[in-house]
Amino acid sequence: MSKHEHTPSFKSDLITFGLLMLLTAITIWASYATGGTTVLAVLVAMGIATVKATLVVRNFMHIKYxxxxxxxxxxxxxxxxxxxxxxxxxxxxxx
Amino acid sequence: MTDTNTTAMEQSFWNEKKGIFSWIFTLDHKRIALLYLYAITAFFLVGMTLGFLMRLELIAPGQTIMEATTYNKVFTFHGVIMIFLVIIPSIPAVFGNFMLPIMLGTDDVALPRLNLFSWWLYIIGASMALLTLVYGPGSADTGWTFYAPYSVNTDTNVTLLLFAAFVLGFSSILTGLNFIVTIHRLRAPKMTWFKMPLFAWSLYATAWIQLLATPIVGITLLMVIAERTFGIGLFDPALGGDPVLYQHLFWIYSHPVVYVMILPAMGIISEILPTAAQRTIFGYKAIAISSMAIAFLGYFVWGHHMFTSGMSGEARVVFSFVTYLVAIPTAIKVFNWVATLYKGSIHMTPNLLWSTSFIFNFMIGGLTGLILGALSVDVHVHDTAYVVAHFHYTMFGGTIFVFFGAMHYWFPKIFGRMYNKRLSYISLTLTFIGFNVTYMAMLIVGGQGMPRRYYDYLPEFTTLNQISTVGSWVLVIGILMMIYNLVRSAKKGEIATANPWNGVTLEWQIPSPPPLHNFVKAPILSDKGPYDFSILDQVNRENLEN
Incomplete structure (x- = not known):
């Protein structure tokens, strides 16, 4: 089977979605925990956003396959x- | 044989459908290429006229034929037309569209509707740019670089012109996207990456720049529009903005786009020279990889346009150093072209002479670029006519000369007719001499300190400016003679054979002009790569049988 024909399962998409929601919640929590406008807050928010973007590109955009x-x-x-x-x-x- | 060629003409894409709508709504890559060709030629003539008038203004110190404010508008529009409407789309949109699918052995680009949409975006963007001349407070006077904060504050038609450039950018992005998909998905069976013609490699490298760099300038131009409309304070220091940030964002795109302009030209040279020398290209892989290397390194050198902008000293040193890295893959190409001609069985043709003229001009353009890349020298010649001459040596003496060379190379394939070679040699000679007189004088007077973008100058610069202006007359005569020759020959030229230059890449294996779906039978692909001249006899035999 060609790699291009691979279709991710509904379950794996659901797990990715769950992870994205969890990371969003962590972002909100981290903004309070780090003071919101500090350098640390920006670094944490950007770090979490990078992880989220990687998940989207890898799983939802099928780059993994x-x-x-x-x-x-x-x-x-x-x-x-x-x-x-x-x-x-x-x-x-x-x- | 003449009967065969006459039949080819009758069965070609030219005669498949008739009427204006069969052209402006066509999905055929060849017709879309020609739509671009006609539009780009028209805009080139407008841009050339503006350049001619600027040189005429500079024939003597003081006001000659136009006021200072008019001169500002003329050089702005000359730049906008030549960069956004002519040079950027020229080779990819015309010869890329026409030749890429054929050279890959397929019947069209991967996304034909997107291709037509790109052309319509080009026409809409061009119309918006032209509208700025007649509408509202008057034509923009910022220069084609739209530097902030002046572009934020001037009350001329900058907003609409910026939006026109934004729309034109999308046309460029979509063309690049189409070429990437076409090259990945539609190559003929057995045509592996390193059996692709080098023109396809250069378009591939170019397409990645179009796709990745153009959105940056698109957003930047929208930011200037937002700044002008809402006074946000992004680039205007009076509002807390940073004008140097504008220059960073602008040149992050606009330096890579220099390679959008020159890489396809280099690809065409890599097609013409093996055919002219009747031997395989020297260093195929080195040329292919150097195209990708130029595209990649081109992203890291934008700061050399900003050495006097107020950027930090540390950044200036870094950018000056990195700039020199681009010279390496460029020099690899020039070396390989010359090595291809060395001991080749050279057939003298107009397209070969255009190509060697390009190498001569581009060497001057490249070496003056190295001088400008040196931080210590650049601060002295920045914003002088030296920079203008360097830029024209690379973009005009480079890209446009190759565009003309490509017209002479692929003219019989596109139009199915041959031009008057004697007239083409004369027009080439005039263009080459006129070009070098115009811009060599400009290079020298710039080195002596004459600033760019002034309609006036000190008396000691008079002689060189007069030489330059006279050179521009010779240049224009040469170009008009060439256009006359080609336009006349497209209608009345002698019927051309399928393979007049004895080439072996796939476009020479189909009739001239090509039929609607390009290939009537499977093309011959050599295991030794695209420039294997041992298959020439077979190619010519097949052409006779078609």
């Missing part, structure tokens, strides 16, 4: 985005 080349390109895009932020930071923190 796709060819290696698509995973490579997604990796390249993440690297490019990371470099954007790093190079911007080199300007902003040293200006």
């Amino acid at each position: 796709d060819d290696i080349i698509y995973k490579l390109f997604i990796g390249a895009v993440i690297i490019i985005f990371g470099v954007f932020i790093t190079l911007l930071a080199v300007d902003y923190f040293y200006r």
